[in-house]
Amino acid sequence: MAGRIPRQFIDDLLSRVDIVDVVDEYVPLKKGGKDHKACCPFHNEKSPSFTVSADKQFYHCFGCGAHGSAISFLMEYAHMDFVEAVEDLASRAGLEVPREADGEERGESLQPIYDILGKANTYFQQQLRHHPDAGRAVEYLRSRGLSGEIAASFGLGFAPPGWDNMLNAIGRSDADRANMSRAGLLVDKGGGGFYDRFRERITFPILDRRGRAVGFGALVLGDETPKYLNSPETAVYHKGLELYGLYQARKATGRPERLIVVEGYTDVVALAQHGIVNAVATLGTAATEGHLEQLFRASQDVVFCFDGDDAGRRAAWRALETTLPAMHDGRQAFFMFLPDGQDPDSLVRTRGAAAFSDAAAAADSLGTFLFDHLSSEVDLGTIDGRARLAALARPLLAKLPPGSFRELSEKRLAELTGLAPMNSSTLRAGRGNATVSR
Known part of the structure; x- marks a missing residue:
């Protein structure tokens, strides 16, 4: 595919994968303090001098000086070229690699968005401790049995009532307000004005794998709806990829x-x-x-x-x-x-x-749930029921990747129906639209 990979995408990609996971697939790592360690894969040694930092997202060898990111590790150790390494990491993150048209300018840096989200996270936590209306939020958390320690460990905060409290606190410049909008913190009210998205709510920062705030979930304290409000999709927050906690x-x-x-x-x-x-x-x-x-x-x-x-x-x-x-x-x-x-x-x-x-x-287990559920839909004591079970199961088993789990699932279906175990062509033929009553 022609075209350059945008710098913005590469930065975002490196923020979404964990270098510890990448390296550990090739070189078994052991936790040592805040870093992970192993004997260096780039030179011979008996004592581990190769470290991988989850916080800083790089590897470094104190013996030979090898150093770099997840991309450079794949290039140096797995002998991938740059594009292959980016595509490998993108596959891990469930992303497609975009390309710029010839002559297209590089995308804007994502760092200002991360920075403004970090400021918002700090702001919300400060409001939970100091805002005169935060008592309701504190009382709610206590009523749910949550301690101050657990609230602090998850960075819980408070978005006070009012339309522009955070806007006035951290959106002092045009650039700040623009980045707040890009980060999903503001709502455009038309005519060039904005107001705070989160108001009178307990906030739950959504952190990426590096511990950076990429968005917020928020629980309402008043009568406003919806009860739960999440950040919209942004350049750094994709709800189909992020996992809270x-x-x-x-x-x-x-x-x-x-x-x-x-x-x-x-x-x-x-x-x-x-x-x-x-x-x-x-x-x-x-x-x-x-x-x-x-x-x-x-x-x-x-x-x-x-x-x-x-x-x-x-x-x-x-x-x-x-x-x-x-x-x-x-x-x-x-x-x-x-x-x-x-x-x-x-x-x-x-x-x-x-x-x-x-x-x-x-x-x-998945296998137990699958076959118990399907079996409950049919009468296994009849030929018709067993045939129906096969018709229901085959499109589902066809979704499984090749391997032992798929083979064992095929054998289980054969045991339940009395049919011969399926092969790959049978499974492909079974890719239909069988409807299972839920």
Whole structure:
């Protein structure tokens, strides 16, 4: 493809991938202090002098001087050219690589957007501590059983009532106001004027893998609707890729053994308050393929948590369908269902962390959930029912990537139906639009 890759895209890409994950796929790393270490892959040595910094997002060898970003590591170690390295990282992040037309100017830097979001994050946190109207927000957090320590660890803040408090506080220049608009912090009221997007709400900063604020979720305190308000899509925030709480989960546990996906940011914070620090949330959207890649790069085991009612089970089935193409060998997905009328927040507050952990431990594996659900739709005691099961299952199994999990799933279908195990051509033929009652 002709054309130059925009600098803006490269900066954004490097902010979305974690160099620790990239290097660890090629060179096993061990945590040592705040950095990760290994024997240098670029020269022979017996004692580790090669470090990878998650905070600074670069690698450095104190022995031979090798140094660089995730892109340069792929170029030097995996012998990729620059474009190949960018495309590899973009694939990890679920992004397509754009190209500039010949002679097109480079895109604007994203750094001013990150800077203004950082200022907004600081502003909101200061308002929670000092604004005269913040008492309502503090009281609400206390009523939910949240301590000051947990609020601080997640950077919770307060957007005070009024139309232009933050605008006046950090939007002093035309450039600042322009960047606030680009960051989704302001709403254009027409005629060249703006007002604060977030007002009279508790704010939850959405952090990228490097701990930078890329947007905000906000919970209303008054009667305004909607109850939950998230930042709009911007150059640095894409709701189909971001996961609330992933930065904190990685900070608390390094590489979590498993991640639990819950519905909202209040659930993530409530679980952390009770010692469950491996929960993340999508932000106003169902899980996407981009979310799945982020989840499985952070942990090999992912548990989806849903309400136990019909709506929760329908949502779980949609998540299963999205997860199927991501089920490469070694990855595991589970589906847990909470008691009727409970969400993660209410469950841990009323019954404690053990009740939630027990529910997570009892979660159904993806394979179990898939075949149990499909089997409940048919009568396996009849030929018609078994044929119907095969018709329902084949389009779903066709979404699985080649590997052991797919083969074992095919065998399970054969056991249930009495049919011979499917081969690839049979699966491709089964790519239809079979409708499953949810």
